[in-house]
Amino acid sequence: MSAPVPACESTLAPLPESLLVGVSGGVDSVALLHALVRAGRRPVVLHFDHGWRTDSRDDALRVRELARQLGLRFIGGKMKPAAGAPRETAARAARYAFFARTARKLGIPDLALAHHADDQVETFLMQLLRGGGAAARGMEAVTRRDGLILHRPWLGVWKKEITAYARRRRFAWRDDATNADTRHRRNLVRRRLLPYLQKLAGKQVAQSLWRAAEIQRAESEWLDALCADEAWRPELAVKTLRAAPLARQRRTILRWLQQGGVEDISFADVEAVRGLLENRIPAKVNLSAGRFARRRAGKIFIM
Amino acid sequence: MSAPVPACESTLAPLPESLLVGVSGGVDSVALLHALVRAGRRPVVLHFDHGWRTDSRDDALRVRELARQLGLRFIGGKMKPAAGAPRETAARAARYAFFARTARKLGIPDLALAHHADDQVETFLMQLLRGGGAAARGMEAVTRRDGLILHRPWLGVWKKEITAYARRRRFAWRDDATNADTRHRRNLVRRRLLPYLQKLAGKQVAQSLWRAAEIQRAESEWLDALCADEAWRPELAVKTLRAAPLARQRRTILRWLQQGGVEDISFADVEAVRGLLENRIPAKVNLSAGRFARRRAGKIFIM
Numbered sequence: 001m002s003a004p005v006p007a008c009e010s011t012l013a014p015l016p017e018s019l020l021v022g023v024s025g026g027v028d029s030v031a032l033l034h035a036l037v038r039a040g041r042r043p044v045v046l047h048f049d050h051g052w053r054t055d056s057r058d059d060a061l062r063v064r065e066l067a068r069q070l071g072l073r074f075i076g077g078k079m080k081p082a083a084g085a086p087r088e089t090a091a092r093a094a095r096y097a098f099f100a101r102t103a104r105k106l107g108i109p110d111l112a113l114a115h116h117a118d119d120q121v122e123t124f125l126m127q128l129l130r131g132g133g134a135a136a137r138g139m140e141a142v143t144r145r146d147g148l149i150l151h152r153p154w155l156g157v158w159k160k161e162i163t164a165y166a167r168r169r170r171f172a173w174r175d176d177a178t179n180a181d182t183r184h185r186r187n188l189v190r191r192r193l194l195p196y197l198q199k200l201a202g203k204q205v206a207q208s209l210w211r212a213a214e215i216q217r218a219e220s221e222w223l224d225a226l227c228a229d230e231a232w233r234p235e236l237a238v239k240t241l242r243a244a245p246l247a248r249q250r251r252t253i254l255r256w257l258q259q260g261g262v263e264d265i266s267f268a269d270v271e272a273v274r275g276l277l278e279n280r281i282p283a284k285v286n287l288s289a290g291r292f293a294r295r296r297a298g299k300i301f302i303m
Numbered sequence: 304m305s306a307p308v309p310a311c312e313s314t315l316a317p318l319p320e321s322l323l324v325g326v327s328g329g330v331d332s333v334a335l336l337h338a339l340v341r342a343g344r345r346p347v348v349l350h351f352d353h354g355w356r357t358d359s360r361d362d363a364l365r366v367r368e369l370a371r372q373l374g375l376r377f378i379g380g381k382m383k384p385a386a387g388a389p390r391e392t393a394a395r396a397a398r399y400a401f402f403a404r405t406a407r408k409l410g411i412p413d414l415a416l417a418h419h420a421d422d423q424v425e426t427f428l429m430q431l432l433r434g435g436g437a438a439a440r441g442m443e444a445v446t447r448r449d450g451l452i453l454h455r456p457w458l459g460v461w462k463k464e465i466t467a468y469a470r471r472r473r474f475a476w477r478d479d480a481t482n483a484d485t486r487h488r489r490n491l492v493r494r495r496l497l498p499y500l501q502k503l504a505g506k507q508v509a510q511s512l513w514r515a516a517e518i519q520r521a522e523s524e525w526l527d528a529l530c531a532d533e534a535w536r537p538e539l540a541v542k543t544l545r546a547a548p549l550a551r552q553r554r555t556i557l558r559w560l561q562q563g564g565v566e567d568i569s570f571a572d573v574e575a576v577r578g579l580l581e582n583r584i585p586a587k588v589n590l591s592a593g594r595f596a597r598r599r600a601g602k603i604f605i606m
Contacts, residue, residue, distance in 0.1 A: 128431075129504045131511025135518045188503055196499060200491055201432045208434025211570045215438045216519065218550035223522060225548060245528060247521035267514045 008165040011153040012039045012112075019043040019151075020103060020111040023066075025059040028114035030066070030173040031166040032154065036112065037070050038169075043112065046102055048077045048095040062174060075102050088185075100146040115139055115152045118159040121206050122189045124213035129189075133254045133265045137220045138213035156214075158206075227251050232259040235299040242277045249274055257287070260302045264288040276300050311468040314456040315342045315415075322346040322454075323406060323414040326369075328362040331417035333369070333476040334469040335457065339415065340373055341472075346415065348373075349405055351380045351398040365477060378405050391488075403449040418442055418455045421462040424509050425492045427516035432492075436557045436568045440523045441516035459517075461509075530554050535562040538602040545580045552577055560590070563605045567591040579603050 012035060021036060021043040023029040036043050045067040049060045060076050067074035077098035079091060103109050120138045127136035143150045154162065166173060197205045227248070236256060241249055253273045257265050265287070272285040276295040283295035293302050315338060324339060324346040326332040339346050348370040352363045363379050370377035380401035382394060406412050423441045430439035446453045457465065469476060500508045530551070539559060544552055556576045560568050568591070575588040579598040586598035596605050 128515050129500065129508050129511055131507070131514045135522060136515055185504075193500070193503060197432065197496070200496060201488075204434070205432050208432055211434045212431050212439055215550070215553070215570070218548070218553065219438060219522060219526060222548040222550040223525070245521070245525040247518070247525040250518070250521065267518070 008035050008154070008157055008162060009039055011157065012036060012041070015041070015112060015151055015153060016110045017041075018108045018110065020046050020099070020106070020108055022046050022048070022099065022111060022113050023063050024048075025063050025174050027166050027171075027173040027175070028116060028154070028159070028162055030171055031162050031169075032112060032114040033066070033070070034169060034171050035165070037072075042072060044073045044075060044102075044106060044108065046075050046077070046099060046111070048098050049079060050091045050095070051079045059174060066172075077102070096146065096148070100148050103148050109147060110149045110151060112151045112153065114154055114162075116154045116157050116159050116162055117210050118190075118206065120155050120213055121194070121209045122186055124209055124216075125189050125193060126185060131267065133250075133267050133270050135216055135220055136213070137217040140217065140221075223247070223251060227255065230255070232256065234260075235301050238277055238295065238298045238300060241300075249277070257293075257302065262287050262289075262291050262302065273300065311338050311457070311460055311465060312342055314460065315339060315344070318344070318415060318454055318456060319413045320344075321411045321413065323349050323402070323409070323411055325349050325351070325402065325414060325416050326366050327351075328366045328477050330469050330474075330476040330478070331419060331457075331462070331465055333474055334465050334472075335415060335417040336369070336373070337472060337474050338468070340375075345375060347376045347378060347405075347409060347411065349378050349380070349402060349414070351401050352382065353394045353398070354382045362477060369475075380405070399449065399451070403451050406451050412450060413452045413454060415454045415456060417457055417465075419457045419460050419462050419465055420513050421493075421509065423458050423516055424497070424512045425489055427512055427519075428492050428496060429488060434570065436570050436573050438519055438523055439516070440520040443520065526550070526554060530558065533558070535559065537563075538604050541580055541598065541601050541603060544603075552580070560596075560605065565590050565592075565594050565605065576603065 008031065015036075019036070019041060021029070021033055023033050023045050024047070033043070033045065045063065047060055047063040049056050060078075064074045064076065077095075079094050099111055103111065124136055124138040127138070139152055139155060141152050141155055143152075194206065230252060232255075236252070241252060244252065250270050253270050254265060257269065257273065262269075269285070269287055273293045276283060276285060276293060277300075285293045287293060287302075291302060293300055295301075311334065318339075322339070322344060324332070324336055326336050326348050327350065336346070336348065348366065350363055350366040352359050363381075367377045367379065380398075382397050402414055406414065427439055427441040430441070442455055442458060444455050444458055446455075497509065533555060535558075539555070544555060547555065553573050556573050557568060560572065560576065565572075572588070572590055576596050579586060579588060579596065580603075588596045590596060590605075594605060596603055598604075
């Protein structure tokens with residue numbers, strides 16, 4: 001576990017001065033908080049209580065107490081109780097809504113998160129297995145979303161390095177909390193698929209997958225930059241698009257459908273719209289929620 | 304198993320008129336041979352006997368007999384007996400050397416192979432698990448290699464479609480032969496990993512992985528085309544390369560090392576050479592087999 005792994009502290013240098021940090025109370029986020037403080041930062045500590053467990057309030061209290069000890073501002077949020085168990089996607093949406101709300105209130109858009117190399121491998125595997133209109137590429141080191149700027153300085157640091165760092169520095173954390181918001185799918189990948197892959201093909205499989213995600217991510221970023229100048233227009237010109245490389249056709253169509261407000265876009269949808277570039281009949285493709293794309297007079301429209 | 308799956312016959316139309324076809328005697332290649340003949344082609348039938356099994360000579364005789372029945376020319380090759388069991392890479396090399404030799408002799412460079420969508424998924428998974436300097440992208444529909452032009456018209460057709468097609472048309476094949484040259488690693492992926500993934504995440508996992516490979520493949524092809532104008536030079540200019548997108552830096556370095564005759568290039572090698580773009584000390588990176596890269600006066604050299 002050597003080459004792509006920078007130290008827990010050195011990777012924090014590029015982060016902006018004013019900063020929020022998301023702290024669940026598990027080893028990753030507790031270590032990130034301490035590392036930031038050791039690097040001379042004074043982040044605002046955000047904690048979101050999903051109500052996963054009956055004792056989840058303990059986590060909130062511990063994180064609040066940790067922030068107090070470090071002399072940092074603490075802001076907590078809480079999931080509204082819903083009928084039945086909270087679902088992963090709803091919990092995630094509520095957490096990010098809390099982060100975005102708080103960022104706006106404080107006027108600090110930058111939020112540091114403790115996602116690490118093992119999380120990256122899991123995310124990449126989940127994207128691969130799910131498939132979709134776009135390439136699997138893992139998480140980005142910096143993402144903009146609802147007015148937040150999410151920073152993930154530890155995507156190249158492995159969990160075991162974080163744990164070793166936290167032990168060496170004698171930080172106190174709560175073991176369970178780390179996995180509190182990981183539900184069904186991610187847990188399957190973490191607890192069953194990855195160990196299975198390592199048994200089958202060797203321990204270095206995690207690094208191979210990490211490298212694969214990193215290569216795809218950077219290549220996707222480059223291609224995104226190449227397409228960034230395309231302003232959205234209500235129609236696509238068949239002749240221009242037909243002359244573009246296959247992958248560019250796909251990207252242009254995917255972006256065009258997304259920006260045109262089409263939902264649940266699958267690879268098959270993209271390929272079907274791409275099929276409209278040929279002069280085939282029928283010149284119409286059904287999309288989700290009653291939307292459709294149609295070719296007429298050398299142009300493709302969404303309805 | 305619907306969207307990306309064209310019929311066994313319609314995908315053969317773009318193949319060139321003069322053609323070789325590799326036939327092991329298993330369902331895939333026997334079906335491909337018949338499909339070509341049904342499409343009006345008269346391919347030369349090539350069979351390579353790896354000597355995997357004691358009865359592998361039976362396969363050669365069956366394929367020869369099939370070619371005779373179809374009125375096609377047959378050319379067989381045979382692995383030279385080696386000490387111990389033949390290894391997969393050696394067998395593969397010997398098979399392609401036979402194909403290339405025959406292509407030269409006949410003056411027909413085009414060779415059709417029966418690799419299908421399931422093979423593509425396996426190859427993609429193996430590339431992902433192995434990691435490497437370049438992105439996992441599966442096999443190409445057309446590859447040039449040692450004077451051969453390999454065509455894989457069935458990368459979008461699933462094995463079960465081929466089997467159904469072969470049954471419907473009442474072709475005769477020998478079941479074992481299909482997997483004769485797949486050894487340890489590919490068999491692990493086929494017989495254990497893929498069924499496991501499907502149990503874990505659903506039957507559609509194979510399609511998701513196929514789509515992922517197809518998206519990566521097309522994106523890689525686009526990026527290759529963007530870099531195709533770079534002629535090899537004995538040195539890289541630091542300033543120019545530093546200004547390029549990260550993924551382009553990686554591709555340029557990988558190609559440069561490959562074309563400079565460096566072997567066994569890992570992702571870590573590429574990243575280390577990329578590290579020379581920063582003005583760090585030492586300005587030297589060790590590569591395989593005693594080769595190294597060095598930065599001097601704003602340029603990077605391989606020695």
